Amino acid sequence: MSEKPSFLQSEKILEVSSPSGNAEAMVEPLELGKRVREIRLSQNLTLEEASKLTGLARSTLSKIENEQISPTFTAVNKLVKGLGIDIPQLFSQPKQKAPGSGGRRDITRKGEGRPHPTPTYEHELLATQLSSKKMVPFRTTVRTHSWDEYQDWIRHDGEEFLYVIGGSIMFYTEFYEPIELHTGDSAYYDCEMGHALVSTSEEDAEVLWVTA
Missing domain, CATH: 1.10.260.40 (lambda repressor-like DNA-binding domains)
Structure with a gap:
């Protein structure tokens, strides 16, 4: 052998x-x-x-x-x-850190995040130099303006924080009525629950997402 x-x-x-x-x-x-x-x-x-x-x-x-x-x-x-x-x-397995050994840092300059396009969203992944993060931050441009563009709910593990940076969105969640969110509005939710965003402003809305 x-x-x-x-x-x-x-x-x-x-x-x-x-x-x-x-x-x-x-x-x-x-x-x-x-x-x-x-x-x-x-x-x-x-x-x-x-x-x-x-x-x-x-x-x-x-x-x-x-x-x-x-x-x-x-x-x-x-x-x-x-x-x-x-x-x-x-x-490779994540290394066990000794108490007090923390001190990681990652800076992402404007427009220098890792692009990750999907049919409905244009994601910009932030803090991509750090592995095994407890949170995943990313900025997203919501390209879709109609719920009909989704084939199914989006769902994944964890919890998520959403903050509207610009424009307005309709925030769809599986167990609640849709709600419109405007610049400065935010939401925190269980992302194993089906969810999706649709831009309601004339321009594509922009949001900040943090997934944990």
Whole structure:
């Protein structure tokens, strides 16, 4: 058997035979699912968006994140390519900090955030140099002006704070009546609840989102 790659020295490799008789190695790193979720959320990706980027089914990604299955090397390669990371970054575990050892900082100049467009939003991801953040801040231009442009509710893990920077929006949530928010208005909500924004001002509205 050939020597294992250096980045997998501490990982357990299993050979699983397929019906055709071929064997494909399975990767079972410590809390890989948690690491995949951390990376996905740090990029403000829903499961659906990550599925499109990686070519892995939404259900497969969900099972990986919940430690229900271990990804094949093929799946690992798709995760790395689709999420724009390298393999050591995927397999590295967050370091435990000693008490009083905090002191991280990241500054994003105006217009220098990482762009992340979607069919309805134009996101600008902020503080992208920090990994394993407890909060994910991003500025968003709301391109859609009609609820009909959404195929389904947007939902993902965590809680979210929304602040309207400019223009006005209609804030749709799954269990409440739609409410219009104007510049300076804000909202805090459970983002596992379906939600979506629609610009009601003539120009595209701009909002600041912080997801935790």
